[in-house]
Amino acid sequence: MTSQSDVSGRAGRLRKLFNDVTNGKRKISTPADAQLFLEAVQNRQPPSLCIEIIISSSSGLEAVRSCVLADLTSAFIQYHTLKFIGYIYSWSSHNRQRFGAPLRSLSEEALRPFAWLVLELFLLPSKLGLDVLKDVHAIVKDGSLTQATSHETRELGYKIQKALQIRSCPSSTDLTNSPGGRHENDFADFREIAIYTTMDEFLATEKPFYRRAGEVFEVESAERTGIHLDNQFRLFREDMLGxxxxDLQIASGRKKGRSFALKLGKLTPFSIETGDKNRGKKYLLVKSPPIVLLQFTDSQALSKDLLALRSVESVQFILVDTPVFAYEPVLNGLKDMVDLPLQEALLDPKSTNVSYHPVAGVRALVSKLRSVAEDETIGFRSNGVKMDQSQLDSLLNALTTPVSIIQGPPGTGKSFIGSQVVKWVHKLSDQKFLFISYTNYALDQFLEELLDVQIPSAEMVRLGSKFTPRTSPLLLFNQKGEYKRSKQSWAVIESLKADREDLVEELERVVADYRDFSISFDAVMEHLEFSSEDRHFFDAFCLPTESSGWKRVGRKGKKITVREIKPTDRKELLVRWTKAMIQDRVEAVQAITQKLDDIQERLDDLYNEDKVRILQSKRIIGCTTTAAAMYNKMIRAAKPDIVLVEEAGEILESHILTALAPTVRQLILIGDHKQLRPKINNYALTVEKGDGYDLNRSLFERLILQGHVHTALCKQHRMHPEISMIPRALTYPDLLDGPRTLERPVVDGLQDRVIFVHHGHPEVGVNEIIDRRDPTTNSSKQNDFEASMVLKCVRYLGQQGYKTDKMVVLTPYLGQLRLLRDLLREENDPVLNDLDAFDLIRAGLMTPAAAKVEKRPLRLSTIDNYQGEESDIVIASLTRSNDSGDIGFMAAPRAT
Known part of the structure; x- marks a missing residue:
């Protein structure tokens, strides 16, 4: 019987709202309506009846559709939409055996929203804990979705089928070389693998599981996507772990090499940092004794280390320099991928089934460009520049294919073509671009080109912290949005903050319990009382004194005692009990920190809502590949249509794959696979090693080698022909010179544009510096004579009137880079780019503070880290030995 309070109170009002909506008497028109209806649904009991009412009612299905689209903020999704999904999932989990029958009984109209919901559930990140794999298997097996009358329903069914194939594809058909079983972090499903290594994994001697690149493309196309993502994850992670x-083996003395690793020992747990408003943390080291902050990678690592700090006499922490920050976002991105946009074009490059249809405005431009291409007398000008035939072909390629590849030798105008693509698509459509590059230099250069072609700065945003004077206004933190947080959103934030404060207090209590724990009889007894394994010891310790002469006995009439246990066994028992009691306290700490992390992630999402709104309002988002992975969630919320990649020949495939949001319809790759490949640290995985793993083969190069259609720019507009003859003879036999390159002036004070200086002063090995990417040597190289000669050249060119910002000094070796920096900074304070500065910091040859000091602009770089940059005068210190001595090189590519 229903009480009066139920009828007139909130529950009654929710019941009436549910009935009015499902009967078509009321529509869902606002987020507030949606919130109330979703609450009303979850308030109905039993769930099976509620679901049947919604499914059988067209108004109910329309209401559900309106609710999930009413408010796309992360707060609403997390606290209302996902709770509703969890309600449905809870119902379906209890009715799995009946799943086939309701599906077949659904009307055609009901099947489509049902299919959409199934797909959305299945595509949710695994960390949310909604395991619907078995349900989706049952739905796909039923076949109702792919056999539906509605094309939209069938299309959703095919997408579900594809996502299922990706997630459940077999990892290996070779049982002798398959994943799993090597250690506690080795799984067949790569999504279960923790990003950071465990101790057993570090100590494992068996080779990790990963495939050669060719093996991936030997499998059936239906399984290829899942296997490809699996292999990209395993190889990229192995590059990090290698x-x-x-570093760890050198630091621990298990491998020869010079170690600069800082070692911390004799640490005692003090407290836990929860990220409160107190920001004086940098002064912790001056306390006596000093306090060191340790950040743990995940809750499992926290648990193991807290246990070790209280259970092991001497725990030593070793600080290594592996740049894990560059790996973690990409690896997590790969784990979250259950769908790969453009997969047929990316994984079956010769497929004839791939098609792309530009939007209406762009189609009109394509038609015009094709007419121009057929009649070379017409010509096509953009921004006052007449395009040559190769540029025109490349522009057409970028506008008409789902995966466009444009290859360009140095100076042929790759960035120019990229800016033209963005300019015309921006002008003729409402599509959104995500632009990514490997370096900040290339990113800023391209954004400036977009400004030059009159794309409004108000429609662009730059992610990251680096900038130039012109791109500074584009930075995300310099943008001001008009987003106003709702009262509901503020209420959720305040509620989460209150929950966080309560958890912080509870955490401080359990940490103190962990820190101050000491062994005592009472503590042992409390542990033994609840122990399933050692409860009989509790009974033994609790033996009462019997006045009647009776004795309590154990099995077979034997007297219960503990004194008969050998002293060594007693000691082992005490150690085991102590460890278990510490473990209990560690688990309490771990549980609360996990809850705190979850709350913090939810708060971060809420605080980022204004940033998401800014990104959603922009037509062009620019960032480096690392930033694309770090800001992945916000970028996906912005729903880009086109991803354009500069320096694509230098970027690892995994970086590009994780940048492909589900909304991406087109990928444009611009680069040159004949220059530098992507950088990796594990030589065993390189193309050069020849074992077939090919991790440093870019997506750009792979597609070209596999026969993907591409265009090539053929006319360079940068170098005088006396200089361009060198790359033409070495790599680009068809390279043409633009007419204006003949007008480049000579360099004052020099006899020629290209000068080779021969000398007989040999280089020397630098044992304390290792060029990590050169496995053929255990040391780097330097040449004092050449370094002195470079300094004299810089001085001489300065006397001819050339400023140092027009010069760059290059060298292949880190040892020579260090020597040149030390010598040149006496007069010029040379500027290192980010990559070289990091290499010197990691080698212990430069402090992080020194890397951030503003300096006079004489650029100094290793050759590998100068890809994509330009300068008027190049001085290269090669220090290469041969029978007659070393060689230096000087060139003047262009003059201003």
């Missing part, structure tokens, strides 16, 4: 293992 360097980490090497």
């Amino acid at each position: 360097e980490l293992r090497s």
